[in-house]
Amino acid sequence: MNQRIDELLEKYWEAESSLAEEQELKTLLLSAEGYADEKALFLGLSDFSNEEPSLQMPTKIIPIKSRNWMNWAASAAILIGSVWGWRVYEQKQAEQEAYMEVMQAFALIQTNLSKGQEQMTIMNDMKYLNTTNQLFGNPTNK
């Protein structure tokens, strides 16, 4: 048995042993006499691996200040700003439409007033109809 243990130890230190051989080595060491250093190493490692980790999460709770009111305030500010902007835009649009509507009516009046003015221009031109007579005289008067 000791010979087998020596072989396995030699392979272990040469880093050539398999997992099965390592397990076999541990089993043999448990029942063998001597090999105090090897037992301390292999069985100690086993003890460590069997131990449950004793790490614990910190239990102290650090209170984080709630900032919900800031989110609400920002949302409300954005909402109010948007509504106000939209109202201003709508007001401008309505004013422009009203202006165009008024200009349309004014243009209608202007167009028709110009009809009368055109007629007046024609009448004004008629004064030149007698210009020939003024220049050359009226033959019937001679």
Added chain:
Amino acid sequence: MLFAFIIKAQAQDDAIQRFFSKYMDDDRFSRVYISPKMMQMAGGFLKSNAGTDKDSQDLGVLIQKVKGIRILSSDEVNGLTFYKEAMGTLSKNKYEDLMIVEDKGSSLKFMVREEGGLVKELMMISGEEGDFTLLSMLGSFTYEDLNLLAEKTDIPGMEMYGKGSKGPKGEKGPKGIK
């Protein structure tokens, strides 16, 4: 006597209103009513968008003086028939003729109603074959203001509709405004 005068004036207003109301639901007619509020809004738009030149200022003053505009128009009726009907509705002693243009197939009349030396209403009635327009502009303005309206063709925004003797030959206005 004053009471009778008030009744007569009221009756005249009612006559015009009746004429507008009579064809309010007639699909052949387009109706436009520019309220005092709209005039106010148009003035606000002009103030905030137009320049500070004299033309814009004059137009702003004119818009302030106009209280409202009503337009009734159609291009689907015999305008001469409606022209005669409208003329029959109006009592002539209330309105003074400002300008009459009579052609073979068309009639156009501008009338004014004066109070205290100021024009309180400008009425325009035009009728021809297939076209009728009745316009009433209420307010308190002078003949100089009307002259401004007749002559000024470079009013901001009017170039779209301007068809005056001195103005650019623009496109025809939207339906209902001819």
